[in-house]
Amino acid sequence: MDFAYTPEQETLRKEVRAFIAEHVTEEVLAARGSSESNSSRGESGPMVELYDKIYQRGWLGITYPKEYGGQGGDRMTQYIVEEEFTRVDIPVGMGGSGAPAIMAAGTEEQKQYYIRGLIKREISFALGFTEPYAGADLASLQCRAVRDGDEWVINGQKMYTSSAHVSTHIYLMARTNPDAPKHRGISIFLFPMDTPGITVRPLWTMQNDPVAPVGTTYGHQRTNETFFDDVRIPASSLLGKENEGWRVGSMGLNLDRVGASRYLISVRRDEDIVNFVKTNTFDGYTPASDPAMRDKIAELWIEAQVCRLMTMRSMSIVNHGGNFTYEGSAEKTWAPEHGVRTTEAIAQMLGPYGQLLNGSPHAVESGVFAHNLQGAFQSGINHGSTQVMRDQISRRGLDMPRK
Ligand SMILES: Cc1cc2nc3c(=O)[nH]c(=O)nc-3n(C[C@H](O)[C@H](O)[C@H](O)COP(=O)(O)OP(=O)(O)OC[C@H]3O[C@@H](n4cnc5c(N)ncnc54)[C@H](O)[C@@H]3O)c2cc1C
Incomplete structure (x- = not known):
């Protein structure tokens, strides 16, 4: 190789x-x-x-x-x-855009419209999966879609619809058959966010006050709750076949995890730290000359390279049309956890100054390292938590039985 x-x-x-x-x-x-x-x-x-x-x-x-x-x-x-x-x-x-599922399950019309728009960044999707009682156990979702002539009528609530306030469209998972086993009665719908009956309410995260500075690589400042009250959408909004949304959605989520973005956020963080350490001294302490710091930074850099190789493997599998099952979950576990370890290491190095947030006169680099420390934990939860990812690795990668 x-x-x-x-x-x-x-x-x-x-x-x-x-x-x-x-x-x-x-x-x-x-x-x-x-x-x-x-x-x-x-x-x-x-x-x-x-x-x-x-x-x-x-x-x-x-x-x-x-x-x-x-x-x-x-x-x-x-x-x-x-x-x-x-x-x-x-x-x-295109990571997290919803495009892989549309390519795999969309009609010709949907592909022409959405893929083109997503590429040019004229269209963006809010991802409407999670609900108040359906997060890690997503298949328990209750948001309903009922067919009425040439339309579907949507009623329910979604949680953590992160970019719903700025997205043009939503990629929504809803229950279309409440009598079927829970994984089998779900469908996916694509429709504009300005459809009547949709209400978006902000959920502010701890990155909002004070606002994280530019350069922060982890953590949303705002996510949302989104409510659907008799939202009428055309029948053509269905992605894939009715009641097959679980298969389409899981495959799409898995493929959405392939690519460079997750690894690159981690490596960007490593590079920022190395650059910072090389050029700074605090109260007479030069971290770049401290053997313990050098050792730690080298260790983190090696971890980042592992993440890079995982990314290369996933890309290679997809390129060759191979069966991509647990590899995205492995990346989605390793990269966020590496991110947490990286942000913790710099916080230890900076001591109390490393805890100060944006706006504090003594904050280091406008508090960017402190904000990354807060935000790093989010990336182990959003887009599928690391615990759920580990469960997928044990089942799909190691052939262990379902609990
Ligand atoms: C910042 C942020 C942005 C997000 N953006 C979006 C978005 O845009 N769209 C969207 O639909 N969702 C989004 N989410 C939601 C995210 O996908 C869920 O938070 C996640 O799936 C966990 O669901 P939950 O919060 O309901 O936690 P719960 O399901 O209540 O789980 C709580 C904890 O228990 C663990 N756990 C649960 N079940 C098991 C199990 N069987 N085995 C082992 N551990 C388990 C989980 O890993 C988690 O750590 C976002 C979340 C965050 C924090």
Whole structure:
């Protein structure tokens, strides 16, 4: 196995770096959100203009087919482009977008409309899975969809619909057959967030007060509760077959975990710490000369490389059309837990200063390390908790019986 990049891949990396140096200006940096919250390009002018330029360069939707607005390219190209943009907190990947499930189960019309829109960042989905009584045990969800002529009528509540206040559409899991076993009576629907009957209420997280500074790589500032009261949507909003939403949704979630973004958030954190440690001294203490710190940082860097190899393996399996079962769960366990260990290590190194949040006069780097420490724990919960991921690894990867 040769892990080196080809000369063409190295050239691409240089091109992306040059593009970033020219176009990711101070104005753009001020307009961007954090890595996890900036899922859509939003209203702001500089971000819209930047995404248009990135699209013109052919760096959005790289692995998606040309007939749906993609580039028909390979995953390593995607990986390199994503890696460079992650360093400046500009998401260019399709991770968490809902696109893999639409590609696998959507009608031709849905693929033409949604994949094209997602790639150009004109469409973004809020993910409507979790409910007040259905989180880790998602199959217990109660939000109902009832067929009425050419329409479906939705009633119920979703929790933690993270970007519902800025998304154009929702990707909703609802119960369509309450009499079937719980995994079998679920369907998925795609529809606009401005459909009458939808109410979005904010759920503020601890990253909101004080607001996490730019450069924070972990943690949403806001998530939401979303209510559906007699929401009428056309029959064509159904994704895949009626009552097969569990299969479509799980496959989509698993594939959504493939790719660079999770690993790259971790590696970005490692790089920030190394850069910071190399250039700073506190009260006469130089962490870069402390053998214990050097040892710890090297250990974390090695962990990040393990994460990178897991990512490469997943991409390779998907590229070869292989059976992708537990590998995404392994990445989704390792990367967030590495993130927690990394943020804890820098907090120990900085001592009490490392606990101070944005706005405190003595905060280090505007409190970015303290905010990452708070936020790192979220990434072990959202998009499937690490405990649930471990259960999937034991069942699907190690063939252990269901509890
Ligand atoms: C910041 C943030 C953003 C989120 N964004 C979204 C979103 O956009 N859309 C969406 O639909 N959801 C979202 N979620 C919800 C997330 O997917 C759920 O929080 C998660 O699935 C856990 O569900 P729960 O919170 O109801 O916890 P519970 O299901 O009550 O679980 C509590 C704890 O028990 C553990 N646990 C539960 N059952 C088992 C078991 N059988 N074996 C071992 N351990 C178990 C869990 O791992 C967890 O640690 C988000 C969550 C957070 C924190």
